Amino acid sequence: MIILLILLAAILLIAGWFFTTYNSLVALKVRVENAWSQIDVQLKRRHDLIPNLVEAVKGYMSYEKDTLERVIKARNQAIDASSIKDKAQAENFLSSTLKSLFAVVERYPDLKANQNVLKLQEELTSTENKISFARQYYNDEVGRFNTQIQIVPGNIVAGAVGFAQRDFFQIEDKTEKEAPQVKF
């Protein structure tokens, strides 16, 4: 009888522990997903801004057709990418083409005096910053989640319910943290 009671108590204890661990893992997972949707919003915003910028500078830069075309192409690729890894790669490529576009813009003094272009550029810089902040936040959350499901006791629960590790949103070079710094 006593043994039975002890067993019952032990089962209850373990179940309680299991559910609290599970709940905290789910909370972390939701935060990771939230963070990802943040990135998504900002990426979409960048995709929307790029055609406007290209349109604004096109009139001035008739000799730079391929730079503009490359930016548009990179943008379309980024929109089509689906998995996190592909997306990260496509977005990195887009960032680098934008950098070269800004470098070209710098050679045109007329563009520097155009408030409209300047405004778009500020918008884009801000969006780049938001992307990197959102990525930073996302990576922090992913780091926390991945740690929790790897250490004891989280790994037992995660293994039982099938929580897998999340991918980081990687950036290629370390200096990329500063979004294209446009200086006029």
Added chain:
Amino acid sequence: MPYSFIEIEEKKTKVIGFLFVFIILFYFLTAYLILIVLENTSGFSCVAEGVRGCFALPSWQHTLAALAVALIIGLLHWWTSTSNLIDKICGLIGALPVDPKDTYHQYLKNIVEEVSVAIGGRPLEAWVLPSVSMNAFALEDFNGRAVIGVTEGLLTRLSRSQIEAVVGHEAGHIISGDCLSTTVTCALAEIYEEGSTHLALGLKRRRGRGSGVLVLVYIILAIMRFFSSLIRYFISRQREYRADAVAVRLTRDPLSLAEALKLISSNWRGSGAQGERLQSIFIMNPVPSALDEKEGVFSDMFSTHPPIKNRIGILLNMAHLDEKSLEENLKNFKRASPVAEIETKMEGPDLDRQWFVFMGQQWQGPFAVSELKNMPALTPEDWVRPQGSESVIHAYEDKALLGLFSKDAGSGDKEKFLCPHCKVSLEEVTYEGAPVLKCNYCQGVFVEEGKVSRILIRQDKHFSVEIARLGKTLISEKQKFQAKQGTDNVWVFDCPACLRKMLRQFFVYSYPVEVDRCAYCGGTWFDKYELDILQYLFENKEIFFKQGLT
């Protein structure tokens, strides 16, 4: 992160609870004090108990009544000062929400939104304090609404990454949970100040009528004032260090924050006329005090901000730099302007140019820019020929005409403001990022109230030699102009905004630029170059002062 979210919430409620108990206790003590004084002066309780000439403590019934009164007053006080917290404090310091038409304000809004993304998507509002000084503040209320505000001076003098670091610091206050208690504290302390000021005024008016009760109340209020200054010391200095740490964690850029702190501390940091009572909401104490720069138990208790040297020291340590190289860096510091730099030239050559336009299968014209502006049929693809030239080009190929298509498209239905000189509609343009209304014929500008100060604070424009010469002449011949001024009141122009007559006057006495000002809406009309000259005078006022011209 220093705390988990639950810990932050717990800490928040604890501090707020302390504050509440403190308020009630404080009212109880005050009520008790009044009770003691009343009972011992009027002597009604002593008489009742048949004891004369004693110093009696109030009976427990009276004490209970005092407690009830204290509770009611305390609750009332709590309720009045914590409802509408943010708007109240912002109103006190004169802060305003960002103006979406203003380039600089848009820029600040972007930065605040970036930081909001960095803290995980919690919405933050951006506000601006129209002041030349450099400072920033954060406010939060019970509903979780959070506001980050910076001064115009900070906005114009710091670089993007430095502003980002400052905003990150303010966001640090919000996410580490100390912002709400600070805001509440400031709101609570505020009422005493106001109360005692009003009462002092009332007392002055009644002087001579021998109202002893008022004097008594005044003494009590003086005590209250002292206590209210005590409330402030609920706020720990540590929170500034913590917010600095959060800022670095968010922006990963300790150097920019160190630079920003250095620049703010070496410039004037006041927040304007206000500030002393609300000092704890700011990133840096608006009233520099010797206490702030000291360490030890006493200053830890009575100062709201830690020594700036320590703060910079910690940040520099993170950036692996020393103070000397920071100063070296700042010597060559020049921020990139978010506004296209345009030099004011004395003659706009485009004004005199005219074009022939190919429309309706024939060449028409010649037209000036302002006439083409009012031609809705003109598109960028139309052929034009500049007068005196044989080459035919697209309209968009001419720089002067390109401006016609980019601006105010689709604003045709809007209420039109008219130029007081030429009676043509004014065009909305930005001047150093601030929206102003400009006449394309006479080049005069109309600036609404509150926006002149923005323009004066910002320093994007370069001035041509002619403007400088005009400015210097004005300043050195000031006496002559001032003698002329004031002999006749000139009410010539109609205000473009409210159609009332505007008075011609100097902008201010020390800047003898003649402007027309509307007393009703506060707008100012500047004739061609007048705004440039005024700005030139303002930006170079120190030089003029040194030369003894002002």
